[in-house]
Amino acid sequence: NAGVTQTPKFQVLKTGQSMTLQCAQDMNHNSMYWYRQDPGMGLRLIYYSASEGTTDKGEVPNGYNVSRLNKREFSLRLESAAPSQTSVYFCAAGGGPYEQYFGPGTRLTVT
């Protein structure tokens, strides 16, 4: 089992470009999450999906959109990237609101 996988591992964007971060899990968990991690700060929740077909905003949703494509996949889209979105993005999956298993992360730089 791969657990939670994320693509790409690294990405450099220019301001204003768009991109989609992909996340997939093979653990058959209902809930999935997108976080960002910045130096000196704890992980912050961007969006989450409690179950297939539902999505909700987290602490820092501005500038992002998500799609829960099916039970396995949860994508994060940046429509118009800004330097403030330079960060490490983590996807997580869990069986409920309490257990969460994290992916390896995507390092995004916006110039």
Added chain:
Amino acid sequence: KNQVEQSPQSLIILEGKNCTLQCNYTVSPFSNLRWYKQDTGRGPVSLTIMTFSENTKSNGRYTATLDADTKQSSLHITASQLSDSASYICVVSGAGSYQLTFGKGTKLSVIP
């Protein structure tokens, strides 16, 4: 506002020594507290999880304690190894919420 504070921010210890990391939280209503280990360049990995009724939980050389009355937790690492070098993150769940509150982490460096 829900908050999780960790101390110290960073710590350097000699291989083989013990250490204790601290976590104070103000999340209410409380559901559970977990400690994660995050190696550089990787995602966090869960070490322990405790509900309000649990005082202690061990995972090998890692022992976590919880005092729900004072809203404090600690993570004790015994006989440290070089591979323990990582950030340790305290995470608290509110009852019925999908949104976790993360501490900023303690960066531990174990040196030979």
